[in-house]
Amino acid sequence: MTSIQDHPGTYDHGGGVRSLRVPIPDNPLGFTLVYVVDTDRGPVLIDTGWDDPTSWDALTAGLTACGTSVAELHGVVITHHHPDHHGLSGTVREASGAWVAMHAADASIVRRTRETRPERWYTYMADKLAAAGAPEEHLAPLRTPPTRRRTLPGLAPALPDREITPGELLDLPGRRLRAIWTPGHTPGHVCLHLEEEHPGGLPGHGRLFSGDHVLPEITPHIGLYEDPDDATVTDPLGDYLDSLERVGRLAPAEILPAHQHPFTDAPSRVRELLTHHEARLTDLLALLSSPLTAWQLAERMEWNRPWAQIPYGSRNIAVSEAEAHLRRLVKLGRAEAVAGSGPVTYVAV
Secondary structure: EEEOOOOOOOOOOOOEEEEEEEEEEOOOOOOEEEEOOOOOOEEEEEEEOOOOHHHHHHHHHHHOOOOOOOHHOOOEEHHEEEHHHHHHHHHHHHHHHHEEEEEEHHHHHHHHHOOOOOOHHHHHHHHHHHHOOOOOHHHHHHHOOOHHOOOOOOOOOOOEEEOOOOOOEOOOOOOEEEEOOOOOOOOEEEEEEEOOOOOOOOOOEEEEEEEOOOOOOOOOOOOOOOOOOOOOOOOOHHHHHHHHHHHEEEEEOEEOOOOOOOOOOHHHHHHHHHHHHHHHHHHHHHOOOOOOHHHHHHHHHHOOOHHOOOOOHHHHHHHHHHHHHHHHHHHOEEEEEEEOOOOOEEOOO
C-alpha cells in the first residue's frame, strides 16, 4: 500500500483500487475510507463520506491526487445508509452525473427518513425511549417544540437511483464486484467482493470491501432501524452473526474496511467477533438475574467509557444496542419479558 503523489491519506492498494481518508467531523473514528475502483467507464466510488465542507474538500483533493476528479466518476456504490458513508452521495451525483446504488432495505430507510416530518421522528424516538425505561430528564429534550430543537443530521439523504441485488455482480465494466448482503449493522448493509486475483499475490479469495460489517479493531454497533408504522419484531444481532459467518466462509485474501486500516485473515477476525458477542450475551444474562428495562441494562453494560461520561446521543445508540441483545436472548429462549411490566423489564430464564 503506497501513498499517491505524497498526498496524505490517499493510498494505492494495487489492481486499480485506491482509498481516500475523508474526515468525520467531531467523531473519534476520525475518517471514512472511501475507495476508488477503476472501471472501463471511469472510476466508481465505494461510499462517499460525511456531508461536510471539510469532508468534500478532502474527497475532491484525494481524487485529484489519484489522477481523476469528481466530474469523471461513473458511479457510487453505498455499503449502507449511515451519513459517514452516504452523506456526500447527492453532492457527488450533482457534480458528476454518477449513479448511486444501495440495497433496497437501506434505500427504504432513506426514503422514510426523507418523507417523515422531523416532529414525527422526535415523538417516535421519545415514545421508544420511554418504553425502554428512559428517565424523564432524558426524554425532555425530545418533547420540546420543534423550533427550539436543532435539526438532526442526515434528515435529507440522497435517494439512490440503482438497487444493489445481493449475490449478483454489479454493472462495472471490466471488473467483477459481487454484492454480499450482510444485515446487522443496518438492515441493508452490503459487503462487496472483488472476485479478482489479489495484486500482491496474497492467498485467499479476492478482496472484500467490508463497510462497517467487519473492522480490524472495532466491534460494529448493532441497533434497531424500524418503521414507526411496522410492528415487526426484528433480530438484528442474529442477522449480524449469520452474516459474519458467511464472510468467514468466503475467506477473502484481504479486507478493505471503511474505517481504520486494511487487514488479512478474515476468518480469525470473524471468530473474534462471534466470541465477543457470545461473551456479551452471557454477561447480560448475569445482569438479568433481576428484572431490568433496556435502559437499566444499557446503564450496566460495559462500554468504552463509564455511563456517566456517555453523551446524550450516544446513550440512545447504547439503548438501541441493549435492545438488540435483549431480542437475541429472547429469541434464543434465554430471557423473557416480565408479564405486566411497564416500562417492559426482562429477566433471564
